[in-house]
Amino acid sequence: MAVLVVGGSGFLGRELVGQSLAAGHQVAATCLTQPPDLVGPAWHALDVRDRRQVADLVTAIEPDVVINAAYRKADWSSTADGAAHVALAAASAGARLVHVSSDAVFSGAAVRYDETSVPDPIAPYGAAKAAAETAVTAICPDAVIARTSLIIGDGGSVHEQRVRALATGRMSGVLFTDEVRCPVHVADLAAALLELASSDHAGIHHVAGADAVSRHELGTLIARRDGLDAAALPSGRRAGTDLPGPLDVRLDCTATRQRLRTELRGARQFLGH
Ligand SMILES: NC(=O)c1ccc[n+]([C@@H]2O[C@H](COP(=O)([O-])OP(=O)(O)OC[C@H]3O[C@@H](n4cnc5c(N)ncnc54)[C@H](OP(=O)(O)O)[C@@H]3O)[C@@H](O)[C@H]2O)c1
Numbered sequence: 001m002a003v004l005v006v007g008g009s010g011f012l013g014r015e016l017v018g019q020s021l022a023a024g025h026q027v028a029a030t031c032l033t034q035p036p037d038l039v040g041p042a043w044h045a046l047d048v049r050d051r052r053q054v055a056d057l058v059t060a061i062e063p064d065v066v067i068n069a070a071y072r073k074a075d076w077s078s079t080a081d082g083a084a085h086v087a088l089a090a091a092s093a094g095a096r097l098v099h100v101s102s103d104a105v106f107s108g109a110a111v112r113y114d115e116t117s118v119p120d121p122i123a124p125y126g127a128a129k130a131a132a133e134t135a136v137t138a139i140c141p142d143a144v145i146a147r148t149s150l151i152i153g154d155g156g157s158v159h160e161q162r163v164r165a166l167a168t169g170r171m172s173g174v175l176f177t178d179e180v181r182c183p184v185h186v187a188d189l190a191a192a193l194l195e196l197a198s199s200d201h202a203g204i205h206h207v208a209g210a211d212a213v214s215r216h217e218l219g220t221l222i223a224r225r226d227g228l229d230a231a232a233l234p235s236g237r238r239a240g241t242d243l244p245g246p247l248d249v250r251l252d253c254t255a256t257r258q259r260l261r262t263e264l265r266g267a268r269q270f271l272g273h
């Protein structure tokens with residue numbers, strides 16, 4: 001299978017590239033700035049905000065599958081317009097599209113959300129991800145849209161780096177006890193996305209971990225795994241702050257799990273408890 005990973009230089013993108021290569025796929029990948037130190041794929045510079053650039057690259061590569069893991073949290077154009085440009089290019093090349101979305105499309109008012117839940121974003125990032133979903137669905141009705149939650153690895157994610165910095169006093173701030181998500185391991189997520197890519201499933205899928213944990217519990221699990229003093233992690237409540245975004249969002253993945261062979265472990269399991 002010829003796979004194009006858009007945003008291949010990102011945290012999830014690098015895992016997708018690695019697993020695709022290990023599975024024997026022909027892999028091309030994109031970065032916005034600089035290709036990472038990862039040999040194997042053909043690297044291409046790509047700015048998804050440029051519709052023509054995206055179309056030209058996808059036409060030149062002729063991939064069977066495009067997986068879009070590119071985004072920039074504070075940039076509507078990269079996250080929303082860029083997703084539409086990738087969908088247009090995939091549709092015109094006849095490639096299957098797997099688009100990565102987020103639990104940030106939900107407000108948290110309902111706490112638990114399944115694949116039939118309608119987005120009700122309350123912050124700019126969630127609104128851009130919801131707009132991207134709408135564009136992808138309209139342009140590529142057969143695409144998979146995979147909503148996920150906090151992506152954790154074996155040390156390399158931004159979330160793990162922040163916990164280490166907080167636990168060692170290199171950073172100030174707190175981990176919220178009332179902000180709850182269903183973190184997923186990057187290896188499980190990438191495997192699930194590749195499994196969905198080679199299936200004929202379409203539409204919204206929820207691809208998150210089995211455990212709902214607060215940011216503070218997640219930090220504690222990471223600190224313990226890394227041999228750090230979890231008691232040193234500062235805690236606090238997010239409710240009452242003026243930070244934009246939802247408090248408690250739990251992706252119900254029941255329907256997606258029934259379709260997948262890939263196990264989506266919970267944070268308590270993959271972080272060692
Ligand atoms: N991280 C999480 O906890 C989390 C949670 C829920 C959902 N998600 C979703 O998961 C996906 C991947 O997240 P991630 O954490 O792997 O992201 P990441 O590490 O920040 O990587 C983002 C990727 O997008 C690329 N990019 C940014 N702006 C671009 C542009 N204008 N044109 C082309 N490429 C651009 C970056 O390229 P450069 O490396 O060159 O800058 C990088 O390859 C995203 O769709 C995100 O919304 C993430």
